[in-house]
Amino acid sequence: MQTDTRPFLRRIAAGVLLAAAGALGACDAPTAPGGRAAAAGPRMLITPACAGTGGQTHPARSITASQTWTRANSPHRVMGTVAVDSAARLTIAPGAVVCFEPGATLRAQNGGRVYARGRDTAKIVFTGRDPAQGWAGIELTGAPAGPSYLTNVRIEYVNVDRAALTTRDQHSLYADSVTIRQSGYGLEFHAPGSRFIRSAVDSTTARWAAAVYLNAGSFERSVVRRSAGVGMIVAGPNVLLLGGRIQESADVGLRFQNGTLSPYSRAVRIVGGLSYPAELPMPAFARLYPTPALQDSLLGNARDTATLYGPPLRSMVTVGPRLPLRIGGTVVVDSGGTFIAQPGARIFFGRFGGISVQDGGRLWSRGSAASPVLLTAIDPAVGWGGLHFGGWVASTSYVTNTRLELTGPSFGAIMAFGNHRVIVDSSVIRQTAFAAVLYSPNSRLMRTRVDTTLNSDWPAVQLAANARIESTRIRASAGIGLEVQSYDAVVASCEIRDGEKDGIVMTNYSVPIHNCNLVNNPGVGIRNQAYSTASVTGNWWGSTGGPAGPGGDGAGGPLIVSPWRTTPFVLPYLP
Secondary structure: OOOOOHHHHHHHHHHHHHHHHHHHHHOOOOEOHHHOEOOOOOOOOOOHHHOOOOOEEEOOEEEOOOEEEOOOOOOEEEOOEEEEOOOOEEEEOOOOEEEEOOOOEEEEOOOOEEEEEOEOOEOEEEEEOOOOOOEOOEEEOOOOOOOEEEEEEEEEOEOOOOEEEEEOOOOOEEEEEEEEEEEOEEEEEOOOOOEEEOOEEEEEOOOOOOOEEEOOOEEEOOEEEOOOOOOEEEOOOOEEEEOOEEEOOOOOOEEEOOOOEOOOOEOOEEEOOOOOOEEEEHHHHHHHOOOHHHHHHHOOOOOOOEEEEOOOEOOEEEEOOOOOEEEOOEEEEOOOOEEEEOOOOEEEEOOOOEEEEOOOOEEEEEOOOOOOEEEEEOOOOOOOOOEEEOOOOOEEEEEEOEEEEOOOOOOEEEEEOOOEEEEEEOOEEEEEOEEEEEOOOOOEEEOOEEEEEOOOOOOOEEEOOOOEEEOEEEEOOOOOOEEEOOOOOEEOOEEEEOOOOOOEEEOOOOOOEOOEEEEOOOOOOEEEOOOOOEEOOOOEOOOOOHHHOOOOOOEEOOEEOOOOOOOOOOOOOOO
């Protein structure tokens, strides 16, 4: 019996044709930066819904009397700019299809409005007749009596240099259940009250523009997917973000350009991007992502680090170990603000970047012995600006189990002034211009290691205003190891060694110094420049014979040095 092989041969032929079509079509598939394929669109010269010669043609003109474009007359063929004018209303019926010629647009102006209110079973479609050339999008301007409406609408194939939806002046838009796909960029909202709700912008093609640009209005429970550039830019005041998702952006997911948020805003999930998830001012970060749990919403991108900058923080924000931060400039923590770094938190600063805490603000950098907080430079060659504490409002900040390193050539790690008390405990300060200036009352430097300061014009540590140093080692200081500038400063115990100048210098006032190890300092171990005699008994000078013994560090000025220690003092704890 002979077998009929024709169906089998037909299947092979069909497979060959499909493979060939795929290979040809792949040449015009849009791609995002990095070679990633964008969402696949149809590979044809004419959108199928716009094919043929039927439907209703709309030449470039102004509509001055209200009218309705029906589903029955679809496709509606827009040949140029159609302007809805003079308080007229253009209604697009559910299920209608509107095909735009290249360069054509729909504009509402001078009080005109657009009502395109489809149904989930009968969506309205705005499309380009030629997907390769696109069209110019929908623009709403002027100050009409009420908003325009787009619901259950699909907008597609807008030209690469145009937005699918633009609102300007006082012409607000209510866009609900709208899908914008394969367009240059998705939407620009400049009109207050514009809303983008339960909607999606899918696969934009303009690399230089954000898929969503909010100079006003809101983005609510919506999605931005596969932006060729930035996912979303917030550029205006009091913008409302209510959840939603930004995913697979080729550039930063969420960026602010002088914009501010409504106090009712909530976190937006940002995932799958090829760059950083977000570049935010500190208040916006504190509004959207105030806790480590919410900061997990920014994980899952190529660079899982959030970039932050001013203006001042006046609320509380807590950062954890999972999401590192980049801070380019100085972040100010102001009255009512508290910046908390949990164990394992990592913060990287740009040149001149740092944290300035003032007027009642607080910094709590509180790591653990196993998971210290890290404060360091983005670029070790240029460093960063350190931590500054000041203001006349009494406040206390904590830097405990923290590693501070790599400040710039003129910046110390910690500078405390005014009435801002700073407690530094169980921390490491290394490779900085100088380590700490403690001029604020009751500040403390305890159980800390200072390792290698780089600016010979500055002491590694300066104490004034009854500040206290205890169980701290200062090693390899380029300048003086410790400078005491106040009569009520307290030197309880320390080790100062291997520096380039004097170990300890008392400038204006003499204070008692005990339980310190002074070893291998090229100057003298302790120098008293004040007129009154200082008691510096009970110290180890690097020699059993005291400061004048073989290898002893030496003493200068009016000092009582005997009795001295014949063995080094054991510091209770060093990190």
